[in-house]
Amino acid sequence: MVERVLAVRGPRSLLRQIREVMSAGGPAQGRLDKVVRIIANSMVAEVCSIYLRRASGEMELFATEGLDPSAVHVTRLRTGEGLVGEILRLGRPLNLSDAPLHPSFSYRPETGEDPFHAFLGVPLLRGGRPIGALVVQNRTARIYGEEEVEDLQTVAMVIAEIVASGELVGLAELKDVELAPHRPERLKGVRFAEGLALGKAVLHDTPVAPEKLLADDAALEEVRLRDNLEKLRAQIDEMLEGHHVVGVSYEVLETYRMFAHDRGWTRGLEEAVRSGLTAEAAVERVRSEHRARLGQARDAYLRERLHDFEDLADRLLRVLAGETPGSRKLPDDAILIARNLGPAELLEYDRTKLKGLLLEEGSAASHAAIVARALGIPCVGRLQGLRDRVSEGDPVVVDGETGEAYLRPRADVVESFQARAAVRAGRRAEFARLRDTPAITQDGDKISLLMNAGLAVDLDNLEETGAEGIGLFRTEFQFMVAEEMPRLDAQTALYTRVLDAAGGRPVIFRTLDLGGDKVLPYMQAEREDNPALGWRAVRMGLDRPALLRLQLRALISAARGRELHVMFPLVATVEEFRTARALVDQELAWAHRRGRASPSSLRVGAMIEAPALIWHLDALLPMTDFVSVGTNDLMQYLFAADRGNARVSDRYDCLSPPALRVLKTIGDACRDTGTPVSVCGEIAGRSLEAFALIALGFDRLSMPPAGIGPVKRMVLSTDREAAIRGMAPLLKSGGGSVRNEIETLARKLNVAL
Known part of the structure; x- marks a missing residue:
């Protein structure tokens, strides 16, 4: 017990000394040098060094106690090079008794590190992203103890935050250090809702950033943490009883509850608080550790567990802040960034300001995607690593035509986007001119185009689209x-x-x-x-x-x-x-x-x-x-593929012989009995699929409002009898999807898709 008390007192004293250096004046490099000297003395280490990551990906030695000081700002390691590169690759501590024997060891003679064998390095993590590394070394070969590793992690978490805030080193001196993503990136995903949008990133359920990192009283802070953990668990229990669930599955909530009671997660939080951190800072530290460790996992199950811990951490931060979930205010031209959303969650946002939606997960047939299409909000999903690659306020382009997202886009990308947006505006103007034109095929068949709705705000689209x-x-x-x-x-x-x-x-x-x-x-x-x-x-x-x-x-x-x-x-x-x-x-x-x-x-x-x-x-x-054919559910039941499961939802195609034959069977039976029939699934609002439906004999289609114009243009250019003749042999195909063949048929008939 005495040893543990001393261990707790040690890092708290160390953090207090670092705080004093932060508040003192003087040159930035001088303060950095003092910090590494303080850490070395406290850890009884002969070497302490801080490396920071440049925008190029290189790791630069920024300060050292024990190595040759002339190597500062000279020694640079390429991405993945050396033990420091290994720390960033793993995203977790590296504890070695004899560092030169490690296969990743990279000898740099200018540092003078030849005599040192014992090596302990931990990543400097901010928002789960490694921005550098903190390293201690000793001459004698030994493995550092668990408490020493934990203490160094605590110090690293504090240093990462104060470096990023500019308190320790001036932000001007860090302009080339990658504290947050800033380079342009293009992410390829899947189109969930068509359209183009340019705006500012808004993170869904952004966690409350801890303003205070160091606790005044560790014992009282531990009590505060435990009290709020109990509140969190009580909230989750309430949700499981059905009182506060909107669009969230019970399976997810069961997972929340399981992880809220997880001993490993709780123990990590408690140990971080005992080391001198506030409860909020402890949540961020444990969150960063999980991100770094599980974010690289190849196993999909482990990546899902990371998402569980992320959601749990966000909720605990809101509980600690005394907040309750609710609607959020948006800036103009907001692009919402989320892992996934339920339909009701999306409806909490002001649709007049929400211009686009980007999701890490999801499916084109999920209800969030359906709502996005109904509201005319461009949406791209399945963007891997999205949340860790974008910061609040970043400029973002949502390309709902190609299924791509551009983070912090270059000027030429923005210009291209604006040109395409102008073309789309022209197309919308064309659709507006067709608003009152009846949807009649080239050979005189009337096709009724109706719209899907579910909200009072959808009613304005009736007049705007010309839906019947x-x-x-x-x-x-x-x-x-x-x-x-x-x-x-x-x-x-x-x-x-x-x-x-x-x-x-x-x-x-x-x-x-x-x-x-x-x-x-x-x-x-x-x-x-x-x-x-x-x-x-x-x-x-x-x-x-x-x-x-x-x-x-x-x-x-x-x-x-x-x-x-x-x-x-x-x-x-x-x-x-x-x-x-x-x-x-x-x-x-x-x-x-x-x-x-x-x-x-x-x-x-x-x-x-x-x-x-x-x-x-x-x-x-x-x-x-x-009757009405609900193709969204019909197709998922027909192919035994959950439309909300991204791993299987795209394994079938509604333009395949089995699906087309089923639809034709329904249409033929309705014609034989004189029963009015319509198709009201999502496929009715896509020009190519709607062309196939007309070729199967359907003459009533109900779709999202945005689909009325494109489908009407397609109908006006279609020779239905020719389409029916061309479709007949495709129904007998023994292959899989006949999408390409149907598109070829439409092009051959000069159909405007």
Whole structure:
């Protein structure tokens, strides 16, 4: 116990001495020299050296006690060279009893380090990025103890922060030292939502930066850390009970809880506080260690664990600061940077200022991507290492056409972007001119183009795009962004506003499609092993008929003498549709008995998303007034590939023979029975895929607002009969995707894609 007390007292005394040097005046080099001298004396080391990383990637000796002082600012090591390069490569301490025997040892005669054998070096980490190294050496061959390693890490963390702040060395002298990414970078990802955007980087849930690094009382600080850890765990327990979850899966929250109780993580925080750091500084130190160690892992599971610790660290910092999660203010022209987002999280931001979205993870079929497309926000995802390569306020270009992101772009890149943006503006002007032009093919077939919506703000797009109506109104969005269950009057008011805005144009309301990855903050939910195939959509409504009937009552009340279309999602059996339709009849009868206003006509339909229905269309279609093909879910179930899982979501192509044959089967069955059918998945809003749908016989497409113009231009240039003839042999292909063949067909027919 006495030894541990002395060990704690040692680094605290050392940190206090460093703080005194920081506050003293004098030349920067002189203060650096004093710091390494203090560290050497405290660590009983014969050598202490500080290396800083230049923008070129070279590591330069900035200060030393024990080596030849003439080597300062002379000795430079290339990227990965020597033991210092090995420290940066590993991102963790290097502890050697006989350094010259290590294969990475690089002898530099100007330093005079020949006599020294014992070597301990730790990285200077800032935001998980190595900006330098702190090294101690001794003549006698030995391995440094665990407490010595821990003490040097604590000192390194403090030095990294004060170097970056300019307190120890003037920022002018560090202008060529890479304290944060500053060089232009181009990252290749995947296009989630089309468009171009130039703006300033805003980090989603930016952690609170610790203002105070050194604690006044280590014992009291440890108590503060433990108290706030308990608050953190209590918050996570609450979320798992379903009180504060918006768009976050329970599996993730279970992982949060597991790591919040992780002994290794907790022990690392406690030891950092005992060494003299504040709780906030301890979180940053442990976070940097995890970033450096796990960020280079090849194993995807280990990289995911890093993300778990990152999120946990951010949440703990907010708890320590007394903050609670909520909406954030944005600067003008904001580009949001995040690992991943749920749909409700994206909706917390001001869409008038949010110009683009960049994600490390995600999928084009994820709901965050769907919301981004609905809001017209360019989005690129799967940008590896994004968060560690960009700083708050960096200029950023989002290229939603090529699926790329430019960080701190060069002037020529900005000029090219502006030229392309001008071309897109011209294209939008062309689409605007086509707004009131009917979508009729070259051979005279009328194609109805409708838009998808789910938010009140989407209604403005009806007039702007010239859409003929709303082919899919996602009613669950109102529930997801609310703090409590919307009451009957609130639901009725929204649906009334939607019908008013439509001005007599058709609106198809999809009843609540909740469950899976769409969880309400005020409803208790059970964890499911496979939520996409679990208790969701119409299944939830049928099991909780009061919830579904309340919504149906609001829809019937809102119609008031107007035509009403109601559609049930994820119907898997004929019996499910029969039961759901009976609830509509009950609510309509309830309104009639009380003399309430009712719709002039009421049409009830089903979404075809479950493959089982494809082989029972002969029984389903006569019971429906219309159907809509939800290709997003239909394709993920057809190919057994979770659309939200980046590792499998792109393994199939909707323009492949199996998918095209399924779609043709549905279309043919609807034509045979005279059942109106539309396609309302994401593919309806992409010109090439929409061309394929028209060639399969579909004449009603519902899409994100941004897709109306491009698809209408495509329709106006298409000879449908020729497209049908060209598509027929492709359906018989024995290969995989026929995307290239369909594009070749479209080009041959001079279709404007």
